[in-house]
Amino acid sequence: MYWVNYTFSIAGIALLIYLLRKCILQEIPFPKSFIHLKDICIALSLAVGLTLASGITGFAFQTMDHWCHNAKFQDLLQNDWPLRFPANHPVMAYYFGYYLVPVAVSKMAGYISTAAILIWTSLGIALGLLWICISLDRKWWAALLVLCAGDFPRVFKGIASHGSIQLYRYEDIGVEHWSNLENLFWAPNQFIPSLMLGGMLFHMIRHRLDYALLCFPIGLALWWAAFPALVVGLVTGVLLVFQWIRWGITFQRLFQQVLLPSIAAVPVLLLFQSHPHPPENGLIWEFRSDIGNLLQEYLVNTVADVLLFVLVYRISRRAGLPGISPVPFWTLICITLLFPLVRVGKVNDMLLRGMMPVLILIGCCLLYPLTSQPLSKVLAALRGGVNCIIIMLALALPAVVGIGRLYRAATLNRITALWSPPNARFVAIPYDAYPSLYETLRQRWSQQEAEQYLGKPNSFYEKYIAPPPAKDH
Numbered sequence: 317m318y319w320v321n322y323t324f325s326i327a328g329i330a331l332l333i334y335l336l337r338k339c340i341l342q343e344i345p346f347p348k349s350f351i352h353l354k355d356i357c358i359a360l361s362l363a364v365g366l367t368l369a370s371g372i373t374g375f376a377f378q379t380m381d382h383w384c385h386n387a388k389f390q391d392l393l394q395n396d397w398p399l400r401f402p403a404n405h406p407v408m409a410y411y412f413g414y415y416l417v418p419v420a421v422s423k424m425a426g427y428i429s430t431a432a433i434l435i436w437t438s439l440g441i442a443l444g445l446l447w448i449c450i451s452l453d454r455k456w457w458a459a460l461l462v463l464c465a466g467d468f469p470r471v472f473k474g475i476a477s478h479g480s481i482q483l484y485r486y487e488d489i490g491v492e493h494w495s496n497l498e499n500l501f502w503a504p505n506q507f508i509p510s511l512m513l514g515g516m517l518f519h520m521i522r523h524r525l526d527y528a529l530l531c532f533p534i535g536l537a538l539w540w541a542a543f544p545a546l547v548v549g550l551v552t553g554v555l556l557v558f559q560w561i562r563w564g565i566t567f568q569r570l571f572q573q574v575l576l577p578s579i580a581a582v583p584v585l586l587l588f589q590s591h592p593h594p595p596e597n598g599l600i601w602e603f604r605s606d607i608g609n610l611l612q613e614y615l616v617n618t619v620a621d622v623l624l625f626v627l628v629y630r631i632s633r634r635a636g637l638p639g640i641s642p643v644p645f646w647t648l649i650c651i652t653l654l655f656p657l658v659r660v661g662k663v664n665d666m667l668l669r670g671m672m673p674v675l676i677l678i679g680c681c682l683l684y685p686l687t688s689q690p691l692s693k694v695l696a697a698l699r700g701g702v703n704c705i706i707i708m709l710a711l712a713l714p715a716v717v718g719i720g721r722l723y724r725a726a727t728l729n730r731i732t733a734l735w736s737p738p739n740a741r742f743v744a745i746p747y748d749a750y751p752s753l754y755e756t757l758r759q760r761w762s763q764q765e766a767e768q769y770l771g772k773p774n775s776f777y778e779k780y781i782a783p784p785p786a787k788d789h
Contacts, residue, residue, distance in 0.1 A: 318397035319407065320583050321783045328580065335532050335577055355449060356442075358456055363441035364434070369725035372437055372504045373430045374744035376729035380760070381502045382745050387756035388412065389428050390747040392419040396786055401754045404785040406771025406778045408753075409590045413539035414440075414505035428747050437504055444511020451519045451680060455687040460715075465679030466671070467495040467714035468624055469617045474717075484612035489603045489664055491610065491656040492617040493671040497718040501725075506541035506669050513537055513548040514676025521644045521677075522684065527556045528573035535581035542588060543661075547651070547670040551677070554647050583781050590775035591768065597660045618656050622649055628682045628710045635697040637685035645681050648674055662765060682711065 320328060371378035372385060391399055392415055398407045421432035449459040469492070476483050500507045513533060520527055530552050537545040556574070596603075604610045626649065633639055651674055660666035686694050686707070698704050726732075733741040750756040758766035771778060 318783070319587065320781050324583060324781055328583070331576075331580060335580070338572070351446060351450065352454070355446065355454060355456075359442040359445045359449065360438065362445060362456075362460075363438040366441055366500060367434055367437045367504070368729075369722055370437075370500050370504045370507075371725070373434050374730075375430075376725035377501075377742060378745050379501050383749070383756055383760050384753070385415075385505070386745050386747045387750060387753040388415050389419060389422070389433075391753045392416070393422050393428060398782065399753075400785060401752060401770065406590065406773050406775070407587065407782045408769045409587055409771050410769050411505075411539055411542050411584070411588075414508065414541075437508070440508035441511065444508055444515055447512060447515025447519060448676065448680065451515060451522055452683055452687045455683075458683040458687045461683060461711050462676060462679035463497040463500075464495050464714040464718045465682070465711075466493050466621060466675040467498060467717040468621050468710070470494075470498075470717050471713050472620060473616065483616045485606070485609050487604060487606075487609070487613075489600070489659060490617075491600060491613045491664075491667070493621075493652075493656070493667060493675065495714060495718065496672050496676060498721065499669065499672055501721055503541075503669060506544055506672060509537040509541045510544045510669075510672035510676060513544065514673040514680070517548060517552065517673070518677050518680040518684075521555075521640050521681075524641075526573070527552050527559055528569070531574050532577040532580070535577055538581050538584045541669065543666050543669040544673050547666075548673045551644075551647060551651065551674070555644060558643055583777070586775075586777040586781060590772045590777040592770060592772045593767070595661050595665075595768065598658070600657050600659050600664075603659055614656055618653060622652055624710050625649065625652075625678055625682065628707055631698070631703050631707060632682070632685040635685075635699070635703065637694065637697050638688040639685050640681055644677070648678050648681070652678070662768065686711075 367373065368375045370376075371382050374386075391401075392412065395403070397416075399410075399412065400407055418429060418432040418436045422429045425432075445459055448462055449456055452458045452462070473483060494502075496507060496510055499510075513530070516533060517527075517530055519525070520530065530548070534545050534549045534552065537548070601607055601610060629639075629645060652671070655667050655671060655674075658666070695704065698707070728742040730742065730744070733743075736742070750759060753769065754766050757769065771782075
């Protein structure tokens with residue numbers, strides 16, 4: 317409500333209450349899914365461990381992006397909401413949803429509360445993990461492997477580098493997707509909605525539920541993570557079209573289930589459009605000089621992974637194992653092949669972050685046949701031998717990258733710093749290293765990076781939706 321004026325705030329709250337009421341009261345034959353206390357305890361334990369390992373609390377190794385995360389916490393603590401830079405200028409065009417609750421607690425405490433960050437982040441991760449675990453018949457080993465889906469090319473490249481083989485030359489704008497576990501260490505704020513939306517959508521795919529139920533959560537997720545929410549919206553839209561072709565649709569259902577929830581997303585979409593300059597965008601080869609090298613990178617990072625996904629999927633289907641409908645899987649494969657061909661964002665953010673929920677869904681599609689029945693039946697269906705080896709390697713190898721990242725967090729943290737030599741100790745990134753988020757981006761990255769967050773003075777959002785700036789005293 318801080319990011320819109322009173323008129324929109326009241327209308328938005330009324331709309332949200334109405335939509336929540338509709339979701340609660342509508343009679344939908346959901347499949348019975350029981351969450352046991354044991355699963356809740358496991359989810360919370362894993363979530364706390366992943367939160368500490370991610371670096372967001374300053375406990376363990378922090379990637380470069382934590383300079384930016386910490387600056388957002390500090391700026392939101394020190395300034396009125398919505399965040400403006402400079403003061404009384406247009407609202408900064410960014411999705412701050414994840415940071416607001418920990419900062420609200422921190423404002424009451426008078427300092428950045430790492431305990432609030434830990435609890436808030438852990439709760440989000442735990443909810444996301446539970447969605448995935450429930451959809452995979454409460455198999456936690458499978459839920460963890462889902463987080464690693466997409467990292468096979470990195471293992472492949474690591475093996476090649478040990479043999480002094482250069483598969484392609486690295487350039488500024490890459491064509492590479494990362495697993496959700498890898499993204500955790502860079503963007504915990506986008507990791508959480510990716511888990512939730514990916515887990516929820518797979519639950520609907522598996523049980524053939526109405527995809528329109530996801531429209532409202534997607535709209536809410538935009539305030540946390542733009543690219544994952546937009547991509548899940550794209551996948552859901554495609555699946556909705558196939559569903560309507562099969563089931564039919566009336567205007568009343570279209571309005572109530574799709575159009576009305578989408579209204580909740582309008583303010584934040586207009587906020588994202590209020591940049592002075594649009595983000596870098598276009599076909600990927602427009603930004604790369606060596607097309608031959610680009611093709612090599614695409615083959616190694618995208619095609620190799622897709623071939624592995626398709627191979628595992630086909631083996632499972634030929635073995636007669638339970639599986640999901642082919643339409644969602646092949647939709648996800650097409651998106652995986654097409655997304656690297658378009659650049660959106662300074663570092664190709666649409667690919668890096670937008671692929672997060674897609675990889676969650678693909679991982680669930682591949683692991684579901686192995687979790688839907690006892691292991692003995694799975695092995696009997698696969699008949700051992702080559703098929704078993706291929707599936708085991710395809711699903712387990714990407715976890716090598718994640719294990720390496722978790723090992724790094726286990727060896728570089730506040731506890732190991734107590735006995736490490738001074739020149740090798742872990743030192744957390746300070747929250748107040750720079751006077752503002754703008755200066756953090758300008759000095760740690762570039763002027764272009766800093767300006768991408770600024771709002772546009774004459775934008776529709778600033779004129780009609782944003783609350784008026786505070787008056788100078």
